Amino acid sequence: MIEASDAAARSEPLAVLIVGAGFSGLAMAIRCRQAGIGPFRVIEKGDGIGGTWHDNTYPGAACDVPSHLYSLSFAPKADWSRMYAPQAEILAYLRETAERHGLMPLIQLGTAFQGATWDEARALWHVETDRGPITARAIVSGMGGLHHPAYPDIPGRDAFAGPAFHTAAWDHAVSLAGKRVGVIGTGASAIQVVPELAEVAGQLTLFQRTPPWIMPKNDHAIAERIKARYRRLPLARRLERARLFWLHEVRALLGFTKVSKLTGQAEALARRHLAKAVPDPELRRRLTPNYRLGCKRVLISDTYYPALQRPNVTLETGSIARITPGGVTTQDGRTHDLDAIVYATGFDVTATFTRMNLVGRDGLRLADAWAGGMGAYQGITVAGFPNYFMLLGPNTGLGHNSVVAMIEVQVQHVLDCLGALRRGTRAVEVRPEAQARFLDRIRARLADSIWQAGGCRSWYLDAQGRNATLWPDSVMAYRRSARRARMADYRLG
Numbered sequence: 001m002i003e004a005s006d007a008a009a010r011s012e013p014l015a016v017l018i019v020g021a022g023f024s025g026l027a028m029a030i031r032c033r034q035a036g037i038g039p040f041r042v043i044e045k046g047d048g049i050g051g052t053w054h055d056n057t058y059p060g061a062a063c064d065v066p067s068h069l070y071s072l073s074f075a076p077k078a079d080w081s082r083m084y085a086p087q088a089e090i091l092a093y094l095r096e097t098a099e100r101h102g103l104m105p106l107i108q109l110g111t112a113f114q115g116a117t118w119d120e121a122r123a124l125w126h127v128e129t130d131r132g133p134i135t136a137r138a139i140v141s142g143m144g145g146l147h148h149p150a151y152p153d154i155p156g157r158d159a160f161a162g163p164a165f166h167t168a169a170w171d172h173a174v175s176l177a178g179k180r181v182g183v184i185g186t187g188a189s190a191i192q193v194v195p196e197l198a199e200v201a202g203q204l205t206l207f208q209r210t211p212p213w214i215m216p217k218n219d220h221a222i223a224e225r226i227k228a229r230y231r232r233l234p235l236a237r238r239l240e241r242a243r244l245f246w247l248h249e250v251r252a253l254l255g256f257t258k259v260s261k262l263t264g265q266a267e268a269l270a271r272r273h274l275a276k277a278v279p280d281p282e283l284r285r286r287l288t289p290n291y292r293l294g295c296k297r298v299l300i301s302d303t304y305y306p307a308l309q310r311p312n313v314t315l316e317t318g319s320i321a322r323i324t325p326g327g328v329t330t331q332d333g334r335t336h337d338l339d340a341i342v343y344a345t346g347f348d349v350t351a352t353f354t355r356m357n358l359v360g361r362d363g364l365r366l367a368d369a370w371a372g373g374m375g376a377y378q379g380i381t382v383a384g385f386p387n388y389f390m391l392l393g394p395n396t397g398l399g400h401n402s403v404v405a406m407i408e409v410q411v412q413h414v415l416d417c418l419g420a421l422r423r424g425t426r427a428v429e430v431r432p433e434a435q436a437r438f439l440d441r442i443r444a445r446l447a448d449s450i451w452q453a454g455g456c457r458s459w460y461l462d463a464q465g466r467n468a469t470l471w472p473d474s475v476m477a478y479r480r481s482a483r484r485a486r487m488a489d490y491r492l493g
């Protein structure tokens with residue numbers, strides 16, 4: 001295989017440029033290596049690999065999908081320390097995996113993708129980065145959707161005098177011990193950070209706009225004898241992974257994608273969890289969601305509700321009017337004096353995709369192609385953008401199972417397309433009619449999905465109220481749909 005540095009020396013275009021060194025980009029790079037596809041290079045805007053797991057270092061950061069499932073099937077790890085591994089262990093896993101597969105020399109850190117233009121005559125992409133241009137026959141985006149922190153549009157936000165930062169950009173130089181800390185937001189990140197901060201803060205005020213549905217987590221350390229068994233018997237580890245996969249897959253049927261009778265049963269389970277943890281009926285009322293379970297991401301925690309009942313923690317449900325130099329003022333005129341603010345306010349998903357400055361065939365801009373809403377064939381390819389592939393692109397996020405399973409399906413699909421390029425095809429481009437057929441199919445499924453019909457607003461929906469982020473079915477259904485690239489759906493030039 002030709003390595004990237006050799007190609008650069010001869011100024012040859014890369015066969016593949018992979019953008020992002022998180023789960024997706026690394027999975028793609030490993031599989032390219034194994035398939036002998038090259039030369040390729042991975043560029044990464046961060047100063048280290050790991051993507052989400054590099055960026056999100058807030059106290060309590062962990063994955064809410066079991067580690068034996070939230071890992072690459074072709075890079076197994078027998079000795080996960082816990083059912084739900086903490087961030088540092090997942091990051092270490094990704095680093096070890098990259099090293100074991102010899103990827104590190106092929107990864108260029110501190111290099112941000114700024115845009116790319118398709119060159120029809122030469123059948124290649126001219127890529128702009130903040131470290132200079134790159135040419136490549138194909139681009140695989142492993143940029144994901146959750147890396148542009150979203151800050152709330154609250155008047156006076158910049159006026160706050162103390163430290164203020166986002167969960168995805170944690171300032172470890174700031175000690176919050178003994179401080180009056182405000183946390184804004186009650187999503188997946190907040191419910192992990194709040195119990196940790198409550199332990200150290202003098203006073204913690206949690207500003208809740210919408211209460212989340214929370215299920216029991218049942219996290220636990222994995223015993224040494226189990227780890228030893230997984231090391232000795234890879235089949236036992238594979239069976240555990242399969243058990244976890246099907247356990248999560250069943251949730252697609254259990255009302256995680258559509259409102260059904262089972263939605264009510266899942267809600268009853270979550271209500272029992274709340275009732276057991278919170279004896280005070282008034283606090284319980286304020287923590288009870290008024291929309292259907294599954295409409296927003298269903299959270300799991302055994303420590304969040306107890307944390308909210310500590311004497312140094314206040315749950316504030318009055319809406320925020322403005323931020324002042326000294327804290328937060330709520331609509332009812334009360335002021336909440338704070339030394340620091342933590343924004344657990346999520347990510348700007350749409351911006352991530354629309355900011356990709358991509359110019360395809362005949363000068364078509366991705367932003368224009370998506371003016372009526374984001375959408376891609378199998379969430380991977382877009383008509384007008386030959387040899388451009390997305391991992392975790394539109395409509396391929398999940399609320400019920402591990403996204404790593406989705407990534408692996410997409411990597412196989414992309415490998416099929418890269419295989420066609422290797423066999424001499426200059427350009428692989430999805431046929432507009434195949435893309436339209438696919439989008440019609442999933443939009444019909446989305447019409448009565450829980451995200452549309454569940455009575456809430458979430459980051460899953462765009463400004464027009466359309467869901468262009470989640471896959472509306474099971475992972476198995478996606479596997480059937482996308483795992484192999486049907487070449488009849490592609491124009492091979």
Ligand code: NAP
Binds near residue numbers: 062184347
């Ligand atoms: P999020 O789910 O989007 O939650 C953002 C929170 O901020 C919500 O509670 C939201 O309230 C609140 N908020 C936003 N703007 C506000 C405003 N102007 N005033 C008051 N509150 C405001 O973000 P996240 O918790 O970072 O999670 C994002 C995604 O990252 C998750 O859905 C998940 O996919 C992923 N994640 C995964 C894990 C994991 O363990 N696997 C952990 C963390 C994150 P509303 O609900 O009212 O909008």
